[in-house]
Amino acid sequence: xxxxxxxxxxxxxxxxxxxxxxxSPRSGDLSVYWYQQSLDQGLQFLIQYYNGxxxxxxxxxxxxxxxxxxxxxxxxxxxxxELGDSAxxxxxxxxxxxxxxxxxxxGTRLTVT
Amino acid sequence: GENVEQHPSxxxxxxxxxxxxxxxxxxxxxxxxPWYKQELGKRPQLIIDIRSNVGEKKDQxxxxxxxxxxxxxxxxxxxxxxxxxxxxxxxxxxxxxxGGADGLTFGKGTxxxxxx
Numbered sequence: 001x002x003x004x005x006x007x008x009x010x011x012x013x014x015x016x017x018x019x020x021x022x023x024s025p026r027s028g029d030l031s032v033y034w035y036q037q038s039l040d041q042g043l044q045f046l047i048q049y050y051n052g053x054x055x056x057x058x059x060x061x062x063x064x065x066x067x068x069x070x071x072x073x074x075x076x077x078x079x080x081x082e083l084g085d086s087a088x089x090x091x092x093x094x095x096x097x098x099x100x101x102x103x104x105x106x107g108t109r110l111t112v113t
Numbered sequence: 114g115e116n117v118e119q120h121p122s123x124x125x126x127x128x129x130x131x132x133x134x135x136x137x138x139x140x141x142x143x144x145x146x147p148w149y150k151q152e153l154g155k156r157p158q159l160i161i162d163i164r165s166n167v168g169e170k171k172d173q174x175x176x177x178x179x180x181x182x183x184x185x186x187x188x189x190x191x192x193x194x195x196x197x198x199x200x201x202x203x204x205x206x207x208x209x210x211x212g213g214a215d216g217l218t219f220g221k222g223t224x225x226x227x228x229x
Contacts, residue, residue: 002156002158031215033215033216033217035216035217042219042220042221042222043157043202043217043219043222044219045216045217045218046216047216048215048216055215056215056216058216090156090157094215101147101159101162102147102159102217103159104149104156104157104158104159105156106155106156107156
């Protein structure tokens, strides 16, 4: 157990819908990262938040957004969902925004039908 | 941006033998190189990492080497055991530069199979 929690574990929804994934970092960690894992794209960095502020963006679609709240938990919002958005979504946390160890949560498996 | 290539995509070794997985990266500014192990349906687990100021790091049966000049790094697993069977990912990241990304760029993964 890495100490990073994610809810829900599984999510099944229809195309065009909007969903919110939630992540709580390890105690003391200030940085949260979101990653998408799919068979064709592999593990891809989406976005990072550090102490409530957006720090960096990776391959995140405009239909996706995220935020980090004062208690440091983070939410990833996915809208206008398409079949191709079906994937495992992981969040990871680290103590600082620098190149420190990132610990992954258990992931949310999103299925878009 | 950074690009990480990982080889081989599948590696089958006899139990007790050694396994080596290799990665190359493109951005010479990258300074942190972790390795993750992922079992089917589970989270990626950090197993070892190395920073650019170090050439080699060991942790029991696992070691990682880094060649900054050639921009490649490798994972070595000795005395392999059945529980080592999993997908292994290498990754790289760069130091932050203003709003620069600390997100990891991953290789495509190596499926390591330990044959009994």
